[in-house]
Amino acid sequence: MGKVKEWAFDEAEKFIDDTIKKVKDGIITQGEAVETVKENSLVKTFFNDDDIELMLEHELNYSKSTKKRGYNKSTKKRWLSAVFLNAWKLLKKVFQI
16 A cells, blocks of 8 residues: 555544544544544545444443443554455456456
């Protein structure tokens, strides 16, 4: 991944993390968070609506229980990388890149 693409991916991740924090702090609801993230064009570059809903649901509903099982930021990065890789493979297949 090029440096600009890597930076953009990191910014998309940061936006998602910031939105999750707002939900956990009680600033916005989970539904508002999903809509906010779905509307962000940078996030939409890397993730489709289903990916976004899955990520937010996982982070907001399972993050407390996963701490006991050793879930951490590197696990999240590996999961997000796998999602991104699958999206990339699909794009290559669709557009015959």
